[in-house]
Amino acid sequence: MTEINFLNQRRITLTKVDENDAVLQKYSVWGFSIALVIFVIAAGINMFFVQNLKDVNSSEQTLTRKIDGEENTELTFLIFSHKLKTVKELYQNRSNKQQAIDYFSNLFGSQVFLSGMNYGGEGNSLSLRLTSENIFALERILTTLESDGVREAFSSVTKSGLKRDDNGTYNIDIAVELLKEGDKSANAQ
16 A cells, blocks of 8 residues: 655745744844844934933033022122222222313413312312412413313313402303213324
């Protein structure tokens, strides 16, 4: 009796399927391994950046608290710097006015003297009262106030309130507008 193997063909077909499955399994394992490695790398990078973000946020909060703690110092410094700027301006204005008083005290000679002055509180104005012994000294005052030297030294000089006292002396009030710092450098050129 001859044996007929009906499964031989089936075995050949299954062997080919097994070989194909083995190849597919091999590629699947490789693909899964690559995907797993990429996932692990991505997860590691994500954890690294999350940790860095937490560190940066913590550092930001620490610095914010430190800056908020220094707010009073900054405010004190700003107030102090504004006070210094104001003192500088006041001193500068006072210095300019003192120079103007010295200028007019020496400008007219011994027959004319300053008998009064009034500082304008703010700005660059100064009011002076000049007293002259006689009409000739008064005429010299008026001529000198119109001279180019006085016009270059001051923004404006306004005369007002001319009076003659009982003892024969003449009083005239002048309002002087001092030059600002920028005007002084422009006139110096």
